[in-house]
Amino acid sequence: MKTIGLWIGFGLLVLSAVSLADAQEIPGEPSGREIAVMVDEREDGDDQISEAVWTLTNSRGKTRKRHTLRYWKDYEGLDGLSSKSFIYFESPPDVKDTTFLNWSQEDAEADDDQWIYLPALRKVRRIASGDKENSFMGSDMIYDDMADREVEEDTHKLLRVEQDNGTKLYVLESTPVKENYIYSKKLRWINAETLTEPRIEFYDRKGRLLKILTTEWEEIDGIWNWKRIVVENQLTGHKTELDISNVRFNQGLKESIFTERSLRKGAP
Amino acid sequence: MESIFRTIIRFRFLVIAAVLGVTVVAAMQLQYLRFESDAESMIPPNDPVLHYNDVVEERFGMLDLIIVGVLNDNPQENGVFNPRTLGIVKEFSEKIALLPGIKAVRDEDVTSVATMDNITGTSDGMAVDPFMEEPPRSAEALAALKDALFDNAMFVDWVVSRDGTGLLIMARMESSEGTLEGVARRAAIYRTIRDMIREKEAVGVPEQFHIAGRGAMEVTFSEDGRSDMERFLPLILFIGLGTLYLTYRSLRGVLLPFAVVIISVIWSMGLMAWLRVPMYFISTMMPVTLMAIGVAYGIHILSRYYDEILSQVEPDAETAVMAAMQEMWKPVVFTALTTAAGFLSFLTAAMVPIRYFGVFTSVGVLAAMVVSLTFFPAVLSLLSPTASRSLRNQMNRSRDLAATGWAARTLSSLGRGVARRPLLVWSIAVGTVLICLIGLQRLYVDSSWIDVFHKQSPVRIGDEVLREKFQGTLPIYVAIEGHEPDLLKDPNLLDKLDRLQAAVEQDSIVGGSLSIAEFIKRMHRVMNEDRKEMEVIPDSRDLIAQYLLLYSFSGDPDDFDEVVDYDYQHANVSFFLRSDHSADIERVIDRIQDFAVREFGVEENGGQAGDHDPLTVRFGRWVAGITPTVIGWETKSGFWIGFAGQGYMSNRFSELVVSGQLTSLVTSLLAVFLLTTCMFRSVVAGLINIIPISAVMVFSFGLMGLLGIPLEVGKSMTASMVIGIGIDYTIHFLNKYQLKTRDGLVNPEAITVATMATSGKAIFFNAAVVVGGFLVFLTSNFKPNFYLGAMMALNMGACLLASMTLLPAILNTFKPQFVYGTMPSPAPVMRTDYAVSPLQEKETV
Structure with a gap:
C-alpha cells in the first residue's frame, strides 16, 4: 500500500510539473494568461472624451464617412456595469444630432442597455439587443472587439516573442472557451513594455483569416490610447478606418451625461 | 475519279494504315479533352443584356x-x-x-x-x-x-x-x-x-x-450530363448495329459503316482536344449525332456494292467495289457537303458552345466522308464478294433487284403507287402543308430554365414544390441607378418603389418582392410602438437617413448590399417568380415596365433596344416576330432604370437561341440550295431539292403550332440539322433517278420503281439508323435533348417520306430538263458496269 501511495505522490508531482511547464510557455517570460491579465489591467483612465472620424469603405471602393464625439466613463463593476458611453453624431448633416447611449454590463452573458435618439423622429428609443457578436456601429469591429471582453472568456497561450525595431512584442494566441464563437482564435501582438496591441488577427470558425486589425497608439497624460485603428475584412474586402483625436482623460464626467434625458439635448 | 479509286485499291494496305495511323494520333489527343460544366459558358461574350446582369449582380453583391x-x-x-x-x-x-x-x-x-x-x-x-x-x-x-x-x-x-x-x-x-x-x-x-x-x-x-x-x-446538370453520355453510346451502338445487321445480314455490313463512324468521331474529338476546345454540355450530343449521320455513307456504298454483287453471276471484289465507288462517290461527297453546311450554319449562333458543336460536327461529317471514300473501299476490296444466301436465292429466282429483299419489294410497290397516283400524293402533300401553315401562325416561343430537367429529377421537383409553397425562386431585378449619392433617401422615390412592388405583386406568379422601401416601412412601424398604420414610408428625408444609419448599426456592413448600395446611389428591387416560363416572365416584365414608363418617364434619344445585336440575331428576331429585350433606359426622374436577374436572362437567352437558329435555318436552306444547284448544274434541281425539305420544315413547326407545343432552345436547333441531313435523301434519290434516265429508262413509273428498289432501299436503311439514333435522346435526363431527339426522329421520318413520295411526284409530273434531258430522250448509253443489269434487260425486252 505504501508503495502505491508513493507512486501516486510521484505521479502527482510529475503532473504538476507538466502543468506548470504548460502554464509558462516560454521560460523566463510571463505566461499567456498573465500577459492577458496585464493587458486587461492596463491603465485606461476613469473617463474619456474623444472625437472620431469613421471611414467605412466597401469592396467596390464606396465609402461612408461619419464624424462623432464620444464620452466614456469607467464604472468598474459599479451597479454591475463595466462602463457607459455616449456617442453623438456631428455629421453627415442628415443624421446630425443623432445620439447613442450604451451601458455595458460587467456580466458577459447579460445584455447591454442601449438607447438611441433620432432627431427627425424626436423620440428616444430603447434598443434591446444582446448580441455582442454584432457589428459595432456598422464597422468591421464587433462589440466584443471594442474591449470589455473578460480574460476568462478565452484561454491564452504565448506563442513566441518577436522583436520589431527594438520593440519587444509578445505574440499571444487567444482561443475562446465558448463553443461556436464567431472567432476560432485571435493572434494578438502585444508590446511588452506599454502593453498596447498594435496588431490583432482574427480567424473565423472555418479557420480562415477573417480580419486584421492594426492600431497606432499615442500616450496622453500617461495613458496609452488609440490614435488610429484600421480593420480590414479579408473575406469581404470591407475596411474600417477610425481616426481618433482631441482625446482628454479624467475630465470628471458627470453621471447625468449618460442618461436618456441628455440624449435629446445633444452633445453636452 | 476511276483512277483515284483504282489507286486506292492498289495501295489499299497503305491507305488502311494511313487512316488507322491518323486515328491513333487523334485518339492520343483525347486525353487532353476537358469537360466544361459551368453554365456560364453558354452566355455569349459581349452580349449587352447578359453583361448588364453581371453588372447588377456585382454591384449588389448578389x-x-x-x-x-x-x-x-x-x-x-x-x-x-x-x-x-x-x-x-x-x-x-x-x-x-x-x-x-x-x-x-x-x-x-x-x-x-x-x-x-x-x-x-x-x-x-x-x-x-x-x-x-x-x-x-x-x-x-x-x-x-x-x-x-x-x-x-x-x-x-x-x-x-x-x-x-x-x-x-x-x-x-x-x-x-x-x-x-x-x-x-x-x-x-x-x-x-x-x-x-x-x-x-x-x-x-x-x-x-x-x-x-x-x-x-x-x-x-453535370451528374445527369455524364449519365446521359454513359447511356447514349451503348444504346446507339446497339440500335445502329442492330439495324445494320437486319439490313445486310453480314458482319461487314455491320462493322464497316461503324468503323467509319468511330474513326470520324475520334478524328473530330481528337481535333477538338488538340485545339484545346472543351466539351460543353451540348457537345455531348456530338458523338451520337455523328454516329447517326456517319453510317449513311457506308450504307449507300454498301447498298450499291451488294446490288452489284447480286447482279453479277460471278462477282469479283474489285469490280463490285469499283462499280459502287464510281456511282456513289458523287452523292457521298454531295450529301456530306450539304450536311456539313447544315451544321456550319450553327456559326450564326450567339452561344459559343453551339458554334463549336456545329463546327466539330461538320468536321466529323467530312471526316466520315473521307474515310468512306478511302478506308472503306480499301477494306471492302479485301473481302470476298458474297451476299447473304437468301438474298442471292431471291435474286436468282426473280432476276430483279426490285423483288429481292423485303425492303426492296415494299419500296418498289410504294414507288409504283406514287407513280400511278400522282394526284393523291400531290393532294396529301399540299393539304398537309396548307394545314401546317395555319399551325405556323400559332407557333410561339416559350422556354423554361427548370424544365430542362426531367420531371422526376429531384432538383426539378424541389424547385416546383418550393416555388409553389414559398415566394418563388426565379428573380427579376429592377436596378435604380442614381447619378449621385443619397438618391435613395428620397421619400417620394421610395414610395414609388413601394407602389411598384404592390402593382407587380398583383400578378399571381409573383410570389414576393424585396426593396429598401420595405425595410424603411418596417423600421418606421417598429420605431412607432409597432403600430400597423405606421408601416408606410415616412415623408421626412432626414428620418429616412437616420433609419438607414440605425440599420447600418444592426448588422454586418454589407448586410444591405442586395437592396441598396453603400452610398445610397443605387437600389435594387427584386421580384421573385413562381414560374420560369418565358411567357409568364414577359407578362411580369411588361407590368414592371409599364409602371416604370408611367411613373418615372422615359428620356428621349435612349436608342432602340437590340440595335447592337448581331445581324443574325436581328434577322431571326424579325422572322419570328420577337420583341428585343431592353436593358433599361434613362428616366425623367434623375436616374437610369435597368432590368436583370435570372428571369430576365432566360428570356434573353431564348431570344438569342431561337432567333439565331431561325437565321441558321434560312442560311442552311440557302446553302443547300446553292450546293445542289452546283451539283446538278441546274437551278431547277436546286429548287426541287429544297421543296421536300421545306415542306418538312413547315410540317414540323406547323405541327408544333397546331398541337400548342411551344418552340424552345432544343427544338429550334433541330431545323438546320434536319435540313443538312434530310437533304441527303433527296440528293441520293435525285442522283439515282437521273442515272436511271441516263441508262435509258423513259417511263416515269419504271424509273421510280428502279430508283426505289436501289437508292430508295439505301435511303430507307439510312433513315432508319438516323431515326433510331436520335430516338436514343428520348432517354436523356434533359428535356431539350428529349425534344431534340423526338423532333429529329419525326422530321427525319418525314424527310424520308417526302423524298420517296413528294419528290418522285414532282419529277414525274414536271419531267425537269436536268433529269430527262431535252426531248427526245437520248439513246440508251450502255455502260460496261451496267451491261448485264437485270433491270435494264427487263426494260429493254
Missing part, C-alpha cells in the same frame, strides 16, 4: 443561393411547429454555415427561422431577439414562435410557408471564380447537404426535404 426546404404537413404535429422539425432546421442551418464555400462567418449568415433575429417594436423602443435559441418544447412557446413569424409579412412565404407546413434554409455560396476547385467546392456543398438529408431519411423522420437553387442545378 451570390447564388442554395435553398433547403423542410416540410411537414402533419396537422397533429402542428405542421413544422414542433420541436423535431425545428430541431432539424437548426441542425441543418448550423452545419451548412460551417461548410467550406458557404459565405458565412456566423450561423446568422445562413437564413432560417433558427438563425434569424426578430425585430419588434415595443412601447419604449425596439427589441432584437432570435426567433428561437433552442427549439421550443411547450405548446405555448411553439404557438408564440408561430405568431412572431406570421406577424412580420416579410418572413411569410420566405422563411416560412403561408400554410405553416414548410420552413426554408437559405445560404449564399461563394463564387467559383471560374476555377476547378471553386466548381468542385460548390458541388461538394450540394452533395454534403444531400447526404445530411439522406441521413435523416434513413432514420425515418416524417419530414420531406427538397434542395433547390443554382448550386443544386449545377451539380444535377
